[in-house]
Every structure is written in C-alpha cells, then in structure tokens.
Amino acid sequence: xxxxxxxxxxxxxxxxxxxxxxxxxxxxxxxxxxxxxxxxxxxxxxxxxxxxxxxxxxxxxxxxxxxxxxxxxxxxxxxxxxxxxxxxxxxxxxxxxxxxxxxxxxxxxxxxxxxxxxxxxxxxxxxxxxxxxxxxxxxxxxxxxxxxxxxxxxxxxxxxxxxxxxxxxxxxxxxxxxxxxxxxxxxxxxxxxxxxxxxxxxxxxxxxxxxxxxxxxxxxxxxxxxxxxxxxxxxxxxxxxxxxxxxxxxxxxxxxxxxxxxxxxxxxxxxxxxxxxxxxxxxxxxxxxxxxxxxxxxxxxxxxxxxxxxxxxxxxxxxxxxxxxxxxxxxxxxxxxxxxxxxxxxxxxxxxxxxxxxxxxxxxxxxxxxxxxxxxxxxxxxxxxxxxxxxxxxxxxxxxxxxxxxxxxxxxxxxxxxxxxxxxxxxxxxxxxxxxxxxxxxxxxxxxxxxxxxxxxxxxxxxxxxxxxx
Numbered sequence: 001x002x003x004x005x006x007x008x009x010x011x012x013x014x015x016x017x018x019x020x021x022x023x024x025x026x027x028x029x030x031x032x033x034x035x036x037x038x039x040x041x042x043x044x045x046x047x048x049x050x051x052x053x054x055x056x057x058x059x060x061x062x063x064x065x066x067x068x069x070x071x072x073x074x075x076x077x078x079x080x081x082x083x084x085x086x087x088x089x090x091x092x093x094x095x096x097x098x099x100x101x102x103x104x105x106x107x108x109x110x111x112x113x114x115x116x117x118x119x120x121x122x123x124x125x126x127x128x129x130x131x132x133x134x135x136x137x138x139x140x141x142x143x144x145x146x147x148x149x150x151x152x153x154x155x156x157x158x159x160x161x162x163x164x165x166x167x168x169x170x171x172x173x174x175x176x177x178x179x180x181x182x183x184x185x186x187x188x189x190x191x192x193x194x195x196x197x198x199x200x201x202x203x204x205x206x207x208x209x210x211x212x213x214x215x216x217x218x219x220x221x222x223x224x225x226x227x228x229x230x231x232x233x234x235x236x237x238x239x240x241x242x243x244x245x246x247x248x249x250x251x252x253x254x255x256x257x258x259x260x261x262x263x264x265x266x267x268x269x270x271x272x273x274x275x276x277x278x279x280x281x282x283x284x285x286x287x288x289x290x291x292x293x294x295x296x297x298x299x300x301x302x303x304x305x306x307x308x309x310x311x312x313x314x315x316x317x318x319x320x321x322x323x324x325x326x327x328x329x330x331x332x333x334x335x336x337x338x339x340x341x342x343x344x345x346x347x348x349x350x351x352x353x354x355x356x357x358x359x360x361x362x363x364x365x366x367x368x369x370x371x372x373x374x375x376x377x378x379x380x381x382x383x384x385x386x387x388x389x390x391x392x393x394x395x396x397x398x399x400x401x402x403x404x405x406x407x408x409x410x411x412x413x414x415x416x417x418x419x420x421x422x423x424x425x426x427x428x429x430x431x432x433x434x435x436x437x438x439x440x441x442x443x444x445x446x447x448x449x450x451x452x453x454x455x456x457x458x459x460x461x462x463x464x465x466x467x468x469x470x
Contacts, residue, residue: 023347074353
C-alpha cells in the first residue's frame, strides 16, 4: 500500500484509496454510454466500397481501446483523466471521410493523425502552444467545457430536444415539445435532484450513490412498464435499456484489431488526404488541450499558469490514443470530459484511471451488464459536474471588453456548436484581434497568432475542400 501511495502520490494529493476507487467507478458509469454510442455511430455508415463495420466488433474494440489507454494514461501521467473514442471525430469519420474512403483507409488517417500529435508533443511544440494560452482563456475553456457537459447532459436526458424548426431550434422535452413528456426524462430529474441533495449535504460518494439510486429506479420502472428503446417506440430509453434479462456475459469479437490501411493518398490524392488529416489533427489537438485544462483545474492540480504535473507525458500519451483508436477501428481515443464526474467524487490520481480502465476491459465480457445504466441516469452526473466547472468564471474579470468578448464566445460556442475545438478557435481568434486593437499586442504570443491563423483555415476548410474537389 505504501508503494501504491508513493507511486500515485495519493496522500500527497490529499486523497485516499477509497476515494480513488469510488472516483474510478463513477467515471466509468458516466462514460459507459460510449460502449453503445460509438458502435451506433460507426456501424451506421457505409464506406465507398459498400462495407459497414459490425456493431459488436466496434463495441468490443471501443471497450478494449478505452481500457488500455485509460490504464496507460493513469500509470504514465498518473492523472485521473479517462480515455475513450472521442465524440465528434467518430461522427466526422462516419458522415464525411468514408464517403470517399474505405473504413480501413479512414482509420489509417486516424493513425497518421496520432503520429503527428505524438511528434508535436515530443518536440515540445504542443507544450509551447499550451503555455501560450492566457489564463483568462484557460479559465474560459474550463467554464465552457462545464457548460458543454451540462448541455450534453440535458440533451442526453431528453430534458432539452430539437424542435426541428428554424425558431426556436430547441425546446423543453423530447422533440422540443415544451414539456417533460417521457418517463426516462422524469428518471433523470429524480436522479439529478437526489444527487444534488447529496452533494449539497456533502455526503461522501454522493454522485455514485445518486447514480446507483437512479439506475435502481430505472430498472424497476422498465420491469413494470416495459418502455423499451426509443428507437422502437416513442417515450423509451435513448441508448441503454435498463433490464436484467438474459446472460450478463458475452465473448468479445476482436477481429477489427489492426484493420487499417494507409492507402487513402492513392485513392483520393495527396492534397485531399492532407486536408482530412489537418482537420483530424486540429480537432484532436485542441479538444484534448481544452479538456486537460478544465479537468486539471477541477481536480486542483493546475498551477497559477494552468499547467499540471507530467504535462509532457500526458500530451504524448493522449496522442497515442489516436494511434490506438485507428489501429482498433474504434476511432481516435482521447481524454473524456466525463472524467470530471470521478474527480468530483474524489479522484485525484492515476489509480482512479486504473479502476476505470479495468472496468472498461471487463465490459468486453459483461457488455450486457455494463449497459444497464441508462444514459438518462448518467446525464444527471454530467449536469452536476458541468455546474461545478462553470464556477471558474468567478475568477475572470470580463468588464474589459477585449477580454469579455473572447471569454464569452469561448464559453458559448462550445455547447452551441457541440465542439470544444470550435469554442477554443473562436476564442483564440477574438483574443488576438481584440487585445491587439486594445493596444495590448505585446501581450499576445506570436505562437497564438499562428494558432489563430490555423483556426481560420480550420473554419474555412469546407470551402477549401470544395475548391480542391474533395
């Protein structure tokens, strides 16, 4: 135990083994939906050759990659930031990339993306960009991620939904109906209130207790009313149906391991392939940077400059997540903002990651059991964590407009565009322009100007791709 304590610095970070275990379990519960959602996204798309990825294979590889990367990061970086297939990139692959490539070729681009990010981290360039970001924007990124997490929770729970109309684009309830109109959403409200009360009362393990209570209620409701999946009948559960029927065990199909190809350059040309890689690198690079910043501050591990222990190792391992994700056809693996749920439960070290990663590996064999927790219940933890992370706004003085506009844009664009990278990009561009206009040009790092210019290209990539015929 003493060796474990010294290696992970548990006592030094004012934590305990019990808190790390609880935090690791809560993080897994908050992230378990990816085992279902990632294969839904990737297996739904047909590639240029007419082939599709199998749901069960992608699910198994999602668990395997998440487990391996989460444990690796916990042991190397010794931080409580869990990994899994990144949302956004998997959708980009399914909706855009495989329209002109095969699935192995698309995953080959993800591997190249990871190699580039690892190279940037090894050379120190990624750290230089991290250090060049002013503290106001780092705090804004943390708050923006908090609002993003909160918004994800409300949407996943069916508390807020798309109306399908130009105005208003969203409304209360599933389908923007204007009211709470499904039982799963009521379960979310129950779980949110119970968890909130436990947190307010400072009950140890409050988030975990709330998630367990919500899951038990969901299982009972499903046993009585048989709501089923929302895909098959309105008013059902969004992703996982909380039922205990059938065997909890299943052997994983790992046939997708190593099924990637570097033949994309020959199929669509070097320029078109480079543009796709550019998009993947930018999304991966800044999504992870923003998440690292937010989680480190939430865990109390960031210093006055916003950096945290073993930053270089963390950046290298995060880049390796894309390589592993591409090599397993599970899409790029990156640090997950849902790790904040485990941090709020007490996780402060990489030991929590070992717990989370082990549960992901076990989920390959007990996938039916891992899917009992419905996304509506897990969403309650995301809302709680989002509110806590948004409290970082209190440290920013936005009375000066050249600071206020970039900060507010950073916070707002993340949830509204459903992308951490988009929020960071808009904030960077607004910062360098407005601070320079305010006579503070010497305070703006030259590297930040370069990154802002890169984001201009990133946001204009659709027009550029049209010009090159992609």
